[in-house]
Amino acid sequence: MKTGREAATMWLRTITTLNWANLPNGTHELAQSVMLTGGTGAGKTTMLDAMQTLMTAGHQDLCTFNAGQDEAKGRSRLKKSRTLASYVLGCDDGPFARPEGAHAYIIGRFEPGPGEAGEPFTALAGFTARLVQDGGERIARTEDELFLVVGGEPLGLEDVTDSQTDEGRLGERLVVATKDLPAHLRFNYPDRPIEPAVSKTEYLQRLYGALCGLRSISESKARNAAKQFARFMVYKPIQHLDQFVREEILEPMDLSEQIEDVSELMQSIQRMRDEAARIKEGVGYLEAADGAARRTIETVADRELVRLEDAWREWRCVERRALMLGEEAERLEQSMQETEHEIRGLDAQLRQLGNRREALAQQSRGSEVVQQKLRLTNQQETQAANLDRAVARLKDGNQHRDRAYDALAPLAKEVDRPESWLPPAEGEPPDWQRLFSRAVQGDSWRGFALSDLIESQSYEALLDQESSVRAIEERYGRVAEAFAHHQEGIRRRYFECKDTLEGLKREAGEHEAAIEQIEQSGRVxxxxxxxxxxxxxxxxxxxxxxxxxxxxxxxxxxxxxxxxxxxxxxxxxxxxxxxxxxxxxxxxxxxxxxxxxxxxxxxxxxxxxxxxxxxxxxxxxxxxxxxxxxxxxxxxxxxxxxxxDVVQVADSQALTQTPRGLTLEGNASSSLxxxxxxxxxxxxVFGEGARRRSIEAKRRRLKEIEREEREAEVRMRSARLWNQALDSVQRPKLIEPFEEVIQEQMGLEETEQQLKALDLSGVEEILGEIDSLDQEIAAARERHGEAMGRRGEIRQERQTNADSRTAAGNKLRELTTRRDECREQIEAMRRINAEGGDWEGALARIAQSLDDTTRAIAVPPDQRLPQLYANLSSSVTHFNGCGLYDKRVALPRATSQASAIEAFRELTLVHREIGATLTSLRDHILAENHEQLEDASRRFNETFIRDVCLKMNNCINRGKDVLTTLNQELRRQTFGDEYYQFSWNWRSDYRRYAEFFERLAEPGQMMGNLLLFDEEGMSPEDEAIFDRLKGMLLDQDRNRGMKELRRLTDYREYRTYDIEKCFVHSERKPISLKTYGTGSGGQLETPSYIVRSAALATALGWSQGDTHLRFVMIDETFEKVDVSRSKEVIQYLTEVLGVQMVFALPDGRSGPLHDSVDMLIDVSKIPAPEGIGELKEKVYLQKSILNRERVEALFREERARARERVSYNLDLKFAEGLDEQAPVRRVNDGAV
CATH class of the missing domain: 1.20.1060 (Taq DNA Polymerase; Chain T, domain 4)
Structure with a gap:
């Protein structure tokens, strides 16, 4: 039907398919309104997808195959999605009609209506596909594509096939390969321009340009037209008007590249800022290292000066001592000479006295009494000596007894405790408690004054102790025997307790040393x-x-x-x-x-x-x-x-399937x-926190060790008592020396009685002289012994003095060498680092203060140098950890005094390296970073304003312009006395961003009038918005930040939208469709098609130019809409807008719409006994031209007959119901 418009209307007059899915190859003429019907899976959508591919070039961003089905909305795990290649190879739920590969063609003939101006043309899309094996799966892949737009006479099957035999695939003709088709057409049509499009985009520009009567249109217009065409095909029920307008009406504006550019710039700026912060942090560490290095150098120098002063002071002290030793040697020499002279005099005197006594002894030899006295005197001396030896042995035995008592007394108390340890025994264990108590309690000699008794010669009292002595020796002997049998167990117990205690003390010492080292040096x-x-x-x-x-x-x-x-x-x-x-x-x-x-x-x-x-x-x-x-x-x-590749694993069960993993509990997996x-x-040891936890754990362990040590000391005390008793207790030898003492004392008393009985009256004078000489001789011998002792002492003192003088000389030579070495080291240090201190002044002060008690150089604390090294190492380590431009400072090594020169040289080099690095970072790199940061900030300012703010401001305004243009188009498309229009309002949470973009898009901002990083140049509101944008650009969760930025740069989200129903010849106020209707959504379907039509009309330029496309497709949309609304939409599109319409419906829903279409194409599948590739069925198309007036008359007649049948049946059932209810009513009445 014609619309009465003056401009030419382009329709798709014919569609030709060759090797497209399982459709029969051939050309199909199309009417204005065409309904595709058939069973599910018969191939209705396949025909629509052929037309869609022709109109969109099968572009992935524009074309959605099987658009009316669920697989277009979500991907099933079991059912494979349709693809262009699967259509070419005739895939039908797995099997392929052309598994060996194929060339497919879709040819569309576009012509204006009869009597209308406009140039007809043919659009052709050709594809080549093959099956490839990917693992165990067959995948259809497209290998070649061809797109043509050709004016003049239409092209058909005979133009894409050759007369050569194709093994029966297409009768007697061979399908021309897509790559060969341009040459094939040029050969057959030498006068027609055959120019394949170099890309899908160029093809769309030519196609939609030809539909507008032009050779080509812009890429954006072509893509928009194809997108609106494909979008119209897909049924999407209106759930939310805002969503409908944003997704179906307004085109998205992809600013992803701009956002990425801005994000990269922002990331770069942030990296520069972080780098500046790192540089400043590194400079701080270097400044701390510089101070630490300087103090360390001063301390090393002071320690060397202290060593020099110590060596010099010690040399002076040893020198004074050497002088004193020389004076003492002279005094000892004089004393030796005097002592030698005295000894020679005493020797002469003893010889004279000996001669005189010998003469007297010769005189007395003739007297029997004298001889008897001399014999008894000698016997008395022998007995006295024997008595002394016996007493010594008795005292020694008594000391053994005392030691045994001292060892057993505390051990006897120890074994009384129930938990006391006792030596293990193989047989019957001894009664230790009884053995100890009998020995200790039966020891009557404890506190016995044996020495006093012996000296007082109370031998009668001593004789009374004989029985006690025997009992004491026997009891201690039994204990000693018991110890001998259990010696190994007692020793083992002692050493085990000793090792345990020493191990605990050693462990405690290690922990204390480790804690001290960590606290002082910061290193583990x-x-x-x-x-x-x-x-x-x-x-x-x-x-x-x-x-x-x-x-x-x-x-x-x-x-x-x-x-x-x-x-x-x-x-x-x-x-x-x-x-x-x-x-x-x-x-x-x-x-x-x-x-x-x-x-x-x-x-x-x-x-x-x-x-x-x-x-x-x-x-x-x-x-x-x-x-x-x-x-x-x-x-x-x-x-x-x-x-x-070691991953964090939640639990041990998951660990069993993890190649390399680690759980929080410390279970790990690797190498199966x-x-x-x-x-x-x-x-x-990892990190400061680890060191802190290590110290805390060591302190806790120290407390545990203290407790264990107390317990071990208790065990050690018991083991020590047993071990001491084992060493101390032995059988005391008391009886034998005790009896000897009694015997010798009795003999001595008898000898004394015999001496007293001698009659010495006749020899008293000579004996008196002999006694007098004996006394003189004894006195002389005593003086001689004293002199000899003095001579020995003097000799010893002389030797000691000589040794001391030798040692002093050696020490002086050693100290001289050490002093000279110290001076040489200090001189070497001065040469290494002349500016390191007042070397000459320090040496002068040392020389002047040698005899003073006050030192010239203060002694640095012992812990100062290690702490300084630790501070220096810590600062250098922190700086190196910053990783600034591969700059590293060598870690200094805390060397011993023996290598002080090396330490000083290394410290000086480190100090100079620190200074050079500090200058480089602070004066050069940091300044350069500042300049780069300013430049990057300016570039970000320009890019952000140009690529984000300006574009966002333009998009926000363009969105409003698009809706305004659509409103103008909608005003021309009345639906009876009604028409529809869009309305919109700002979203409050977005409006601030829109105003921000608008302010920054003002002229001059990009030229530097506003710096986004200059907080003083922005209002607080803009600063807050920019801070939020910066947060998104710098979000560590990249996906989250970009997602939020994409939301903010989607101009469609800045407004809320509504569609209003307006009245042409009425003053009624427009009705908002957001609040209008029953809520079922059905009342929005008609407006949605009107709005979509307006969008399509705008995209295809219905109101512009002399020629335009009026052709739409709908895939099973009317299956979801009631019949009356479906007819309204069909009537509106075909009769009001004059659009050619092709839509698909299942058999069960298509009947009521027969009176609304011009052509019916029934699609069905029938068995194919001969088989088509891997398929057992083929698609059959039956086309019918409908006389809509006749079909509508038949529908009216059938509806009238149906109403009559229904009315008759209702009347009959009502009469029967009255007869059946009468008895019941009577029964009920009787009951009442």
């Missing part, structure tokens, strides 16, 4: 082998800068600390050296392996860095690496290379095995 204690290796490398290969891996790792989540460090194990103490020294370092460790010890490893830093930089070696998203922070790039590379890996909290 390494393993002994690691410490020895560090010292070895520092001494022999100092330029390799050895350091330990654990000092550069920190665990960010303390809950994972124990598990992660347990997984690392001893690898925490791997040593890092400079890449050039790795081979030399491991060779040195190998040579000195006996000295260093086992378990020392050198990290392959260069290889680790290369592995970390390889593509695809990034740690997994849930890797434990993300739980750690690193202050050294080599350490980070090593950890990433070794542990990047699972294992437990943890460390004690006191052994933690």
């Amino acid at each position: 204690r390494y393993r002994p082998s690691t410490q020895r290796a560090l010292e070895l490398l520092s001494q022999n290969l100092p330029e390799c800068e050895p350091r330990v891996l654990c000092d550069y790792i920190e665990v960010s989540d303390e809950h994972w600390q124990l598990a992660i460090e347990g997984l690392f194990g001893n690898r925490r103490f791997d040593i890092i050296v400079g890449e050039r020294f790795e081979a030399a370092a491991i060779d040195l460790i190998n040579r000195e392996r006996r000295r260093v010890g086992p378990g020392v490893s050198i990290i392959q830093g260069k290889r680790a860095r290369e592995l970390a930089e390889r593509p695809g070696r990034e740690p997994k998203p849930d890797s434990i690496v993300h739980l750690m922070r690193f202050s050294d790039p080599v350490v980070e590379a090593v950890v990433r290379a070794n542990f990047g 095995r699972m294992f437990v890996t943890r460390v004690e909290e006191s052994d933690l």
Whole structure:
């Protein structure tokens, strides 16, 4: 039907398909209104998709196959989506009609209505597809495409086939390959321009340009026209008017690239700001390191000056002592001469006295009485000597008894305790308590004054103790025998308790030392082998800068600390050296392996860095690496290379299926095995938090050790008592010497009685002389002995003096050497760092103060230098951890005094390197960073305003313009006395952003009048909005930030929308469709098609130019709409708008619409006994031309007959119902 419009209306007159799905190959003419009907899956939508492919070039962003079905809205796991290639190969739920590959063509002939102006033309789309094997699945892939727009005579099947035999595929003709078709057409039509489109976009420009009577149109217009055409085909019930307008009417504006550019600029600026902050942080560390280095240099110099002053003062002290020793040697020489002279005089006197006594003895030899007295005197002397020896032996035995008593008395109390330890016994154990108590309580000699009794010669009282002595010796003897049988158990117990106690004390000392080291230096204690290796490398290969891996790792989540460090194990103490020294370092460790010890490893830093930089070696998203922070790039590379694929696992069950994983509890998996890996909290070393936890754990362990030590001391006290008793208790030898004492004393008394009985009256004079000479001789001998003793003492003093003088001389020479060495070291330090201090003044003060008690140089505290080294190392380590432009400062090594020159030289070099690095960072790099930051800020300002603010402001305004244009089109499309129009309002939460974009889009802002990072140049409202935008641009969750930015840059979201029903010849107010209707949504269907038609009319330019396309497709939309509204829409589109319409409906819904269409095409599937490829069915099309007036008359007649039948049946049923109810009513009446 014609619309009466003057412009030419282009319709799709014919559609030709070749190898398209399972449709029969051929050309199909189309009327103005065509209804495709048939059973589910018969192929109705396949025909529509052929037309859609022709109108959209099968463009992925424009074309939606099977648009009216559920698979267009969501992908099923079981059913495969239709694709262009699957259509070409004739796929039907898995099997293919053309599995060996095929060429397919869709040809559409567009012509104006009869008598209308306009140039007819043919559009052709050709495709080549093949099946490919992907694993165990066959996948259809498109290999070639061809698009043509050709004027003049129509093209048909004969134009895309050749007369050569095609193995019966198309009779006697062969389908021309898409790549060969242009040449084929040029050969057959040499006078017609055959120019294939180079792209789908160019084809759409030509197609929609030809539909408008032009050669081509712009890309945006062509894409918009194709999009609106395809969008009209898809049924989407209106759930929300806002959503309908945003998705169906307004075109989205993709600012993703602009947002990415702006985001990258913002990220770059933020990186520059972070870099500036890092530089400032590094400068702060360097300034702290500079101060620490300066103080350390001063302290090292002071310590050397102190060593010089100490050596000089000691030299002066030894010099004074050497002088005193010389004076003492002269005095001793004089004393020796005097003593020698005295000894010679006494020797002469003793010879004279001896001669005189010998003469008297010769005179007395003739007297029997004298001889008897001399014999008894000698016997008395012998008996006295024997008595002394017996008394000594008795006293010794008594001392053994005392020691046994002292050892057994506390042990007897110890064994009384119920929990007391007793030696294990193989047989019947002795009654220790009875043995000890009998020995201790029966010891009557405890406190016995034996010495007094012997000296008083009370031998009668001593004789009374004989029975006690025997009992005491016997009891202690039994105890000694019992100890001898249990010696091994007692010793073992003692040494076990001793080892336990010493181990606890040693452990406590180690913990205290570790706590002190961590608190003073901030560094953990390494393993002994690691410490020895560090010292070895520092001494022999100092330029390799050895350091330990654990000092550069920190665990960010303390809950994972124990598990992660347990997984690392001893690898925490791997040593890092400079890449050039790795081979030399491991060779040195190998040579000195006996000295260093086992378990020392050198990290392959260069290889680790290369592995970390390889593509695809990034740690997994849930890797434990993300739980750690690193202050050294080599350490980070090593950890990433070794542990990047170790993932965090929730529990042990999940761990069983994890190649490399770690649970919070410390269970791990690797190499097809699972294992437990943890460390004690006191052994933690990763990071400051670990050191703090380590100290706390060590302190807790110290408290436990103190408790265990108290318990061990109790056990040790008991074991010590048993061990002391084992050493002290033996059988005391008392009886034998006791009897000898009694016997000798009795003989001595008898000899004295015999001496008293002698008659010495005749020899008294000579005996008196002899006694007098004996007294003189004894006195002389005493003086002689004293002189000899003095001579020995003087000789000893002389030897001591000589040794002291020799030692003093040696010491002086040693101190002289040491003093000279100190001066040489100080001179070397002065040459290394002349500006390091007042060297000459310090030396002068030292020389002047040698005899004073006040020192010239103050002695630095012992802990000062280690603390300064720790502060310097900490500052340098923190700076190196910043990783600023590959700038690193070598870590200083705290060397001993023996290498003070090396330490001073290294400190000076480090100090100078710190100064140079500080100057470079502060005066050059930081300034350059500031300039780059300003430049990047200006570029961001321009880009953000140009690519975001201006475009957003234009889009927001253009959205309003689009709706205004559509309202103009809608005003021309009346539906009876009604028409529809759009209305819109701002969304309050978006309006502030729109105003922000509008203000920044004002002229001049992009030229630098406003700097977005200059907070003073923005209002508080704009600053708040810009801060929110910055937060999105810098969001660490990239997806979240970009999602929010895409929402804010979707101009369609800035307004709320409504469609209003207006009245042409009435003053009634427009009715909002948001609040109008029953809520079922049906009343929105007619307006939705009117609005969609207006959108399509705008896209296709119905109100512009002389020629335009009036052709739409609808896929099973009317299945979801009631019949009356379906007819209204069909009538509106075909009769009011003059649109050619092709739509599809299932059989069950198509009957009532037969009177509304001009053509009916019934699509069905029938068996194909011969088979078509892998298929057993083929599609059959039956086309019918309908006389709408005759069909409508038949429908009226049938409806009249149906009403008569229904009326008759209702009357009959009503009469029967009255007859059936009468008896019941009577029964009820009777009951009442």
